[in-house]
Amino acid sequence: MNANYLCPICRSFLNVGDQIVISAKNKKGTKGILLFSIHLGNYEIKKHSCFDLDENENLSMFCPCCHKSLRHPKVHENIFKILMQDDEDHEYEILFSGIYGERCTYQINEEKVSSFGQDAGKYINFTNLINMS
């Protein structure tokens, strides 16, 4: 599938090649770039070796273009949101955990929620997912 990922605020494209580019900040306030796979359910994250992140660290994540926070506290304070457009121009909300090492992604459109990752059960709550938009 030829998907594109967008910032929900400025709608800049966030994907380059097979990666989604996200600006992040760790607990100590150090900033760095994270590269996520465009394939939902693939949790390989690339980063500079000097950008230290601990397992279970609560990250802040920002759009690399407009620098706005991608946090989506309507669902949960640990959840972040970007948009996805598939090759038929359907638009989805992609929600994912900002806890480093947590594997949890939700793909949402009006009709359905698909979840990915072994930790997906942690935040799923169909009441808050349906009420959020």
Ligand SMILES: [Zn+2]
């Ligand atoms: Zn943006």
